[in-house]
Amino acid sequence: MTTTPSTLPDGGPRTHYLNAAYGLKSWLLTRDHKRIALLYLVSVSVFFALGGFMAVLIRMELATPEGDFFQPDIYNRLFTMHGVLMIFFFLIPGIPAVLGNFLIPLMIGAKDLAFPRINLFSWYLYSIGGALTLWALLHGGVDTGWTFYTPLSTNYVSTSVLTVGVGIFIAGFSSILTGLNFVVTIHRMRAPGMTWFRLPLFVWGHYATSIIQILGTPVVAITILLIAAERVFHVGVFDPKIGGDPVLFQHLFWFYSHPAVYIMILPAMGVISELVATFSRKPIFGYKFVAFASIGIAVLGFLVWGHHMFVAGQSIYAGVIFSVLSMLVAVPSAIKVFNWTATLYKGSISWDTPMLYALGFIGLFTIGGLTGVMLATLGIDAHVHDTYFIIAHFHYIMVGGAIMGYLGGLHYWWPKITGRMYPVFWSKLSALVVFVGFNVTFFPQFILGYLGMPRRYHSYPPEFQVLNVMSSAGATVLGLGYLMPLIYFTWSMRYGPKAPANPWGATGLEWQTTSPPPVLNFETPPVVTTAPYTYPVAANAPEVRSV
Amino acid sequence: MSEDSPGLAHHFDSYEQQKDSATLGMWTFLVTEILFFGGLFAAYGLYRTSYPAAFRAGSHELDITLGCFNTVVLIASSLTMALAVRGGQTGRGKLASVLLVLTMVLGTVFLVVKGFEYHDKFVHHHIPGPSFHFEGPESNHVQMFFVLYFAMTGLHALHMIIGILLVGYVAKRAWSGAYTPQNYNFLEGTGLYWHFVDLVWIFLFPLLYLIGRH
Amino acid sequence: MSVSSHVQPLKTYFGIFGALMILTALTVGAAFINLGPANNFVALAIAVLKSTLVILYFMHVKGNTKLVPVIILSGVFFLFILFLLLAADYGTRGWLGVPGR
Numbered sequence: 118m119t120t121t122p123s124t125l126p127d128g129g130p131r132t133h134y135l136n137a138a139y140g141l142k143s144w145l146l147t148r149d150h151k152r153i154a155l156l157y158l159v160s161v162s163v164f165f166a167l168g169g170f171m172a173v174l175i176r177m178e179l180a181t182p183e184g185d186f187f188q189p190d191i192y193n194r195l196f197t198m199h200g201v202l203m204i205f206f207f208l209i210p211g212i213p214a215v216l217g218n219f220l221i222p223l224m225i226g227a228k229d230l231a232f233p234r235i236n237l238f239s240w241y242l243y244s245i246g247g248a249l250t251l252w253a254l255l256h257g258g259v260d261t262g263w264t265f266y267t268p269l270s271t272n273y274v275s276t277s278v279l280t281v282g283v284g285i286f287i288a289g290f291s292s293i294l295t296g297l298n299f300v301v302t303i304h305r306m307r308a309p310g311m312t313w314f315r316l317p318l319f320v321w322g323h324y325a326t327s328i329i330q331i332l333g334t335p336v337v338a339i340t341i342l343l344i345a346a347e348r349v350f351h352v353g354v355f356d357p358k359i360g361g362d363p364v365l366f367q368h369l370f371w372f373y374s375h376p377a378v379y380i381m382i383l384p385a386m387g388v389i390s391e392l393v394a395t396f397s398r399k400p401i402f403g404y405k406f407v408a409f410a411s412i413g414i415a416v417l418g419f420l421v422w423g424h425h426m427f428v429a430g431q432s433i434y435a436g437v438i439f440s441v442l443s444m445l446v447a448v449p450s451a452i453k454v455f456n457w458t459a460t461l462y463k464g465s466i467s468w469d470t471p472m473l474y475a476l477g478f479i480g481l482f483t484i485g486g487l488t489g490v491m492l493a494t495l496g497i498d499a500h501v502h503d504t505y506f507i508i509a510h511f512h513y514i515m516v517g518g519a520i521m522g523y524l525g526g527l528h529y530w531w532p533k534i535t536g537r538m539y540p541v542f543w544s545k546l547s548a549l550v551v552f553v554g555f556n557v558t559f560f561p562q563f564i565l566g567y568l569g570m571p572r573r574y575h576s577y578p579p580e581f582q583v584l585n586v587m588s589s590a591g592a593t594v595l596g597l598g599y600l601m602p603l604i605y606f607t608w609s610m611r612y613g614p615k616a617p618a619n620p621w622g623a624t625g626l627e628w629q630t631t632s633p634p635p636v637l638n639f640e641t642p643p644v645v646t647t648a649p650y651t652y653p654v655a656a657n658a659p660e661v662r663s664v
Numbered sequence: 665m666s667e668d669s670p671g672l673a674h675h676f677d678s679y680e681q682q683k684d685s686a687t688l689g690m691w692t693f694l695v696t697e698i699l700f701f702g703g704l705f706a707a708y709g710l711y712r713t714s715y716p717a718a719f720r721a722g723s724h725e726l727d728i729t730l731g732c733f734n735t736v737v738l739i740a741s742s743l744t745m746a747l748a749v750r751g752g753q754t755g756r757g758k759l760a761s762v763l764l765v766l767t768m769v770l771g772t773v774f775l776v777v778k779g780f781e782y783h784d785k786f787v788h789h790h791i792p793g794p795s796f797h798f799e800g801p802e803s804n805h806v807q808m809f810f811v812l813y814f815a816m817t818g819l820h821a822l823h824m825i826i827g828i829l830l831v832g833y834v835a836k837r838a839w840s841g842a843y844t845p846q847n848y849n850f851l852e853g854t855g856l857y858w859h860f861v862d863l864v865w866i867f868l869f870p871l872l873y874l875i876g877r878h
Numbered sequence: 879m880s881v882s883s884h885v886q887p888l889k890t891y892f893g894i895f896g897a898l899m900i901l902t903a904l905t906v907g908a909a910f911i912n913l914g915p916a917n918n919f920v921a922l923a924i925a926v927l928k929s930t931l932v933i934l935y936f937m938h939v940k941g942n943t944k945l946v947p948v949i950i951l952s953g954v955f956f957l958f959i960l961f962l963l964l965a966a967d968y969g970t971r972g973w974l975g976v977p978g979r
Contacts, residue, residue: 229675231685297692304945305685306675332956335696339703343815352792352811354707359792359807360715368967369703372960419959423967433974435967637675684943691946695953702957706964713968728906735902743895746936753885852938859937863929870921874909878917 133536133633148233149636154219155534156240161207161215162603164247168202171195173596176558176589184576192575193260194276200263205285206247208519209377212384213330214243214295216526217323219534221299223627223634224317226308226643231301239294246288253277253284262573264374267355267366271347279348282341289334289341292380296330299323308626310645317625317649318394318407322387325411329376329383329418337373340366364430371422379418381515382482383411385522386453389475392525393457395623396472397464400650403456410449417446427498436495443493450486454479469621470541473548474525481517481555485510488563503573506566512559524551524602531606532616536633539609543601551598557591624650671847679846686849690856701864704819708812708871715805716876721798722809723875725790730781731873734774735865741770742862745831748838749855752848757838760851764835767858771828778821785810813872820868823861830854884941894935901928 134151144152175195178186187195218236222229230236253259259281261270270278303316303324344366347353355366394401401407423431423439431439457479466472488510492498501507528548532538561584566572570581577585619628630639669679676682712719744766751760789797792811800806834854837843843851905924913920934940939947 227675231675232689233673233675235689293693293696297689297696300692301685301689304688305681328952331692331696332699332953335698335700336703336960339700343703343707346815350793352796352807354711354808354811354815356811359804359811360711360718361808362710364967365707365710365964368964369706419956420963423963432967432970432972434970435963438963438966687942688945688949691949695949698950698953699957702960705957706960709961710964710968732902732906736899739895739898739902742898742932742936743891746891747888749938750885750888750891856937859932863932866928866932867925870905870909870925874906874921876917877909878912 131631132635133631134636135536135633137636146237148229148237150218150222150230150233150236151534151634151638153236153240154215157210157214157218157243160240160244160247161211164202164206165211165599167251168199168207169596169599171199171202172592175199176592178575179577179585180589182577182579182582182585187575189575190260193262193573194258196573197259197262198254201250201259201281201285203515204263204377204381205288206243206250208381208515209292210243210288210295211381211519212388212523212526213299213323213326213380214240216388216523216530217299217319217326217384218295220530220627221302221320221323222306223533223630223638224320224625225303225306225311226626226639226645227302227306228637228639230298231306232298235294236298239291239298242287242291242294246284246286246291249284249287250281253280256280264367264370265341265344266370267344267347267363268357271344271353271355279345282345286338286341286345289338292330293334296327296334299327300331303327308643308645311626312645314405314408315645315648316408317387318390318401318404318411319384319387321408321411322383322385322390325415326380326383328412328415329380333373333376333380333419336369337377340369340373364426367426367429368422371425372419375422375425376415376418378511378514379414381519382522383414385478385519385526386411388522388526388529389457389478390453391623391625392471392475392529393460393479394650394652395529395621396467396469396475397461398467398622398652399460399464400648400652401456402459402462403452404649406452407456410452413449414446417442417449421446421493424493424498427495428502440493440495444490447486447490447493450482454483454486468545470539470544470548471525471529471621473545473552474521474528477548477552478518478521478525481513481521481552485513485517488513501566503571504566505562505570505572508572509559509562509566512562516559517555521551524548527602527606529621530627531609532620533627533632533634535610535613536616537609537613538616538620539602539605539613543605547598547601547605550594550601554591554594554596554598558588558595559591561585561587561591624652671844682847683849686853687856690853694856694860697860701816701819704812704816705867705871708816711805711808711812712875715802715808718802718805719809720876721800721802722806722813723873723877725785725788726813726873727781727784728873728877730777731869734777735869737770737774737777738862738865741767741774742859744770745855745858749848749852752838752843752851753845755845757841757843760843761835761839764831764838768828768831768835771824771831775821775824775828778817816868816872820861820864823864827854827858827861831858886935886938890935894931897931898928901931 134149144156147153174186175192178184178192184192218230257276259274259276259278261274261276261278265278265282303320307316343354347355352359353361355361355363357363390401390407421439421443423435424443427436427440488506492501492507492510528539528544565581565584565588568581570577616632618630618632621628626643626645627634629643672679672682676685744763748760748763748767751757751763785791789795790810792807792814796807796810797803798806831854834851838851901924905921908920908924909917933950939950
């Protein structure tokens with residue numbers, strides 16, 4: 118593989134997407150998917166920081182059993198805004214809009230996404246939605262929990278439900294348009310020879326994600342619209358006074374919001390598949406199984422929403438159906454975990470930073486997934502519903518899974534995105550600190566929940582204090598772990614050593630163009646002739662015996 | 665945009681790829697619309713099964729003649745739209761433009777009739793809310809029927825308004841010859857959107873106007 | 879799938895329009911005849927038939943790539959899932975005879 122020099126033979130600097138044009142206008146009016154990805158990177162980082170700041174305040178309050186820092190109503194706003202910002206403005210757009218946006222055209226050998234203007238438009242929608250939500254935050258915020266359950270959200274609270282609802286509605290549109298763009302791009306823009314089974318698993322993961330974004334988001338959009346209408350007109354479809362059923366809201370809400378969890382985790386799984394293959398120097402074990410497992414998770418994800426409503430007044434028979442269906446999701450998820458493990462087996466593993474994050478993901482996702490099976494069991498869920506067990510479970514999936522995948526992906530593709538390397542020592546340290554900090558924060562919450570500590574309270578019985586202090590201390594460590602990449606990534610953009618085209622010796626199409634890529638991604642249009650992950654057997658790799 | 669292929673965006677290799685992408689994108693968007701209205705239809709299905717008598721009573725308050733008239737108007741507008749797209753396909757921009765204006769006129773007629781119907785509901789205090797009044801049993805559940813009636817037809821009307829504005833823009837572009845047989849994708853996409861709005865009405869009409877008429 | 883995908887003859891469009899008009903008359907007519915629960919079924923069946931005609935001919939799905947029907951049907955399928963699992967809840971409420979279950 119030839120490495121392209123960063124300067125042309127005549128000595129002038131090479132033109133790439135970052136130095137092709139300068140100035141604010143060249144960014145805010147760009148249609149280049151790579152630049153739009155960077156716009157998203159900045160915006161989601163802002164929301165991650167804000168959401169994280171609220172998490173810090175929450176953990177601060179919970180360090181002691183008494184309510185010392187915040188009144189209960191302020192505490193309600195804190196955890197609601199933490200959830201709203203993290204879910205709708207960080208986790209859902211996170212990997213697809215940043216890494217997916219940047220990489221899908223590169224990975225399939227296209228010049229851009231199918232609809233570049235819509236891509237930019239969706240960033241603006243996201244920003245408008247985010248700005249509205251922040252505006253609401255400054256004007257009292259919301260205190261319903263991020264789930265906006267009726268009739269609390271429609272009849273009782275007097276906080277900014279309407280503004281935040283509209284903000285989420287607009288951001289949802291952005292999510293739909295991103296998914297639509299990906300689907301059309303993957304169907305129509307593949308380079309010659311890039312057949313479906315030569316697509317990197319990252320692309321399969323995003324295809325599955327897009328299915329959910331397209332089919333699920335509209336349902337939550339209409340649901341939020343109905344909530345908004347009910348607040349404005351004081352009468353609506355969820356209003357019990359005229360025979361409405363508030364539980365219907367929960368059905369419609371979770372029809373999207375459960376699959377939304379897979380919007381967060383499927384792209385992360387795609388990232389992990391790339392990392393595991395690259396850093397074990399082996400093709401992914403059972404490529405087709407992993408690819409179809411992504412689609413399987415997306416489809417099954419639509420059949421399980423009722424497990425959020427086991428104790429909400431849903432019929433017990435529906436509960437049984439949803440319980441069984443929920444357990445089915447474990448099958449494709451387990452396929453993925455087993456296939457990653459099988460890929461590692463006898464691989465030539467190198468312990469680079471992205472791989473550390475990937476291994477962290479596999480462990481934490483497994484814990485999060487297995488506790489998910491526990492919660493799918495009706496009897497156990499009735500016991501631990503609305504306790505910290507739930508909090509711990511979904512943070513293992515969303516933070517231990519989605520954010521580990523996001524950070525692993527950022528560390529892996531950072532040289533491609535910026536053309537710079539980051540410091541090895543600090544980045545490895547950050548992976549370690551994040552892993553340790555995460556577990557210290559959230560593992561105690563499993564125990565707390567099992568012992569019966571309910572969620573959403575700012576005070577608790579004193580016997581829970583030891584575990585809560587542990588959790589708060591872990592959160593501090595976790596916060597430090599997240600600060601480190603922020604610092605060294607920013608540093609590397611200016612001072613980092615120049616990255617070669619393919620620093621990890623990976624096989625994907627995105628590594629065959631220069632770092633950073635030219636404006637139209639490839640100097641010569643690529644033609645694909647091989648399956649993904651065709652790693653040559655390294656000289657020092659142990660001999661692979663046939664089993 | 666290269667000079668020898670006008671109307672072909674830089675990141676596409678051929679007109680075929682560009683058109684296929686546009687068609688696919690528009691249909692994917694329409695699928696999101698199906699699910700968007702679907703949430704409302706789910707609520708409708710639940711409450712109609714729960715309160716059949718009230719829904720019958722509510723439906724009888726609607727004017728079936730106006731509903732019929734509007735159905736015919738909307739289907740006719742779909743015909744003019746389909747013919748306009750055919751005009752773009754065969755390179756007759758002026759013809760397409762005239763047909764598009766006709767589509768707008770028909771769409772406006774639909775909205776005006778809808779406005780009269782809404783006004784009638786207002787006069788009879790059938791607007792949900794504190795002033796709602798209905799003589800007869802289950803007046804609360806009849807109110808639910810009207811909540812759904814206004815939510816569904818209101819959302820449909822909103823789509824119509826967006827559609828009329830979009831058709832107006834396309835009519836102007838078509839008149840100035842912006843669409844060629846190679847690239848009339850925007851016209852085609854607008855057509856798909858308009859037909860979709862028609863489709864929604866095809867379901868709304870029997871579900872709202874024709875309950876238990878015998 | 880080529881760009882100048884074949885232009886449908888005018889008579890197709892007018893024929894479909896005529897069929898839609900007839901079906902509209904049918905659906906109104908059927909609503910005034912007491913068919914019991916079949917009334918709903920007839921109304922929905924005619925609506926589905928009408929929309930199929932619109933989709934196939936006015937929206938040019940007939941003669942287009944096979945992918946478009948797949949996309950439409952997947953949307954309809956997931957909507958069906960929503961309805962089905964909602965029915966699984968609301969249809970079985972009260973079976974246990976315990977209030978709230």
